[in-house]
Amino acid sequence: MTIQSGFIMPVAYPTVPAYSQSKRSKESSDRVARSDAEATIANEQEIRTGLSQHLTRLWRYAVVLSHQRDVADDLVQATCVRALERANQFAHGTRLDRWLFSILHSIWLNEVRSRRVRMGQGFVDADETLVFDGARDTETHIFANQVLRQVQALPEAQRTVVFLAYVEELSYREVAELLDIPIGTVMSRLAAARAKLAASAGQGRQEGSAQ
Amino acid sequence: MTDPNHNTMKNDEMLVAYLDGELDPDTRRQVEGLIESDEAVAGRLHFLASSNLPFKNAFDPLLDKAPAEKLQSMLAGISPPEPVRSQVNGWNRRSFLAAAIGFIAVGVAVDRTFLGLRSSLHGDQDGSDWRAVVAQYMSLYTRETLGNGPVDVAVQSAQLRDVGSQLGLSLTPDRVQLPGAVLKRAQILAYEGRALGQITYLDAAQAPMALCIVQSSKGPRAADTERRHGMNVVYWSSDTHAFMLIGHESLDAIKTMSDRLHQSLPV
Structure with a gap:
């Protein structure tokens, strides 16, 4: 469950052009102007x-x-x-x-x-409300229910971005606009959520030697 | 930032964005270089990739769990925001069209709607179906559903006028006031394509209660009582309308309130 420490990837975060705040706000202001006109x-x-x-x-x-x-x-x-x-x-x-x-x-x-x-x-x-006809015990259902429960057990901020990005299949930019948060926040929430989900997926297995 | 966890988190963001195909080409190449040259990075990527789960499959069954039909009638029951609209015999044509469009979208619901409409037009029900639907709907209400904001008599009067005009009844705050309860709001819902007036209150214990009205030609009927979804119901009808008062108060208290309505409502 813990995030590995001492692992450092030397990519300076702010140099990633796709996620610079200035580009994002410029594009969205362009879009606002265009949609106003049209x-x-x-x-x-x-x-x-x-x-x-x-x-x-x-x-x-x-x-x-x-x-x-x-x-x-x-x-x-x-x-x-x-x-x-x-x-x-x-x-x-x-x-x-x-x-x-x-x-x-x-x-x-x-x-x-x-x-x-x-x-x-x-x-x-989550468990209280996700009453998913437990009767249909096919393996697919059990696994789907498991995934659902794991996502629903994430903190609200994390499960929201996971849901929007992976279920509704919105791009990072679309998620950021919908939630009105910076794209960097979308990235950090997804990363935290993924680390948690990966940790539970790896439970019972040795971390790092999966599959 | 000197916290090594902070760096790990930032690295995770890059790797997750890489897995999601969200990096621009330059950054993607940098990350790919690192994955090749640094075993720790490759290991971490492998670890994070194990969270590539069938999210869509897991959440699709929830769509089937949605109360589609109920949501469609809820939508159809929302009055258009414009103050003026044309009405024919209490039928709101736009709501009806919207309901029709909505049901086509749902597809499956169409048959049932027409059946429902036909049965209500032919009057072959004992009249309890609408009370069952109302009771179920009311069981979803909490104090908070109704509790927000101060009571504005002018707004309530307008809501009541609107609901009344769709039901062919003259409704005012005075006429629907209940002893010991606070009037909250009036709105039109739809039941089987018919207008259903819902007037909501909070009782003395701050629990939701409602007076619901539909047009009915089944003839007058004296008040009777029943219990539904843990709530007490008093229902009666006039020549033109069927009424039900539903709430969590004792049956006696609700009877007293319904007596008051008998006298004050114009029928």
């Missing part, structure tokens, strides 16, 4: 149709965040209401699903999650 106002009906297509994906993301089905239901509902209210803020030419995911995430972060913490309710363990 923006045609999305009407409410288009947003409604888009929501309808993405409801189950939004719900799944809400379960990943909250670990609770009922909270996920409410989160999706709040996301629908907010997205419809702000239909005219959605710019054509950008991805609607990403926009909806970011709305859901900010509602979770700013409203639901903070309220739960304030109410002292804390958070729910």
Whole structure:
């Protein structure tokens, strides 16, 4: 479980051009300018149709965040209401699903999650809610459930990026934009998560001599 | 930073980004050079690569677990944000269309919807189905679902007017006020393609409760009681509507409240 220490790779982190903050903000400001110019106002009906297509994906993301089905239901509902209210803020030419995911995430972060913490309710363990018809005991299912549980047991910040990058298959840049965090933070969260997942995958085996 | 763990973490970031194909060509070449020349780096890469798990496969079953049908009717029940919209006989055409589009997206749900619509149009139910759905929905509510923000009477009046107009009822805060409970909000949900008015409250113990109303032509019926999902329900109907009051209060308390509604609601 521990990260090996004394292992040093001499690559100076800030010299990696793909992740320099300046490049990132320049590109996103370009995109904002372009979408402003081209923006045609999305009407409410288009947003409604888009929501309808993405409801189950939004719900799944809400379960990943909250670990609770009922909270996920409410989160999706709040996301629908907010997205419809702000239909005219959605710019054509950008991805609607990403926009909806970011709305859901900010509602979770700013409203639901903070309220739960304030109410002292804390958070729910992954196992309690991931009732995955344990009856279907095929090996594939057992393994899939295992992976799911391992991801869900990661701290929220880490499982969020793992989910977005590896399940929703967003690029690092897209994850950073959706969560409104620097790309370096996405990288460090993924690295920490991967080290943990690798450590549990290697349990029972000697680390370094896997396979 | 002199902490060796810090360097390890930074190195891990590079290796993970390498595994994810997220490095630009120059950096990728540098990392590849290191992997070839430094056994420790190669070993670490190997270790991190063991976290290449079938994440998509693991999370796809969750999509099937989503309450798709319920989410679609929830979406269909959200009123358009515009203040004015056309209505025909209490049917909200846009919501109905949205519901139709939504169900097409779900595909499987279509048959069931038409069945549901047909059965409700032909009136061959004993009328308890909608109460079962409401009870299930209410069982998901917590104090926090309703508890945010101060109560704004002007907003509530507008919500009630809106809900009332879709149900063909005149609703005001006074008319739906319940003794010992705080009125929170009114909204339209959809049940089998029909408008379902939901007026929510927090009771004296801060538990959620609701008055729900649908249009119904089954004729008047005196109040009766039942228990659903651990909550007490009092339900009755008029010539034109079916009502249910559901909450965690004692049956007596809810009966008293429903008596008050009997008198104050225009039917």
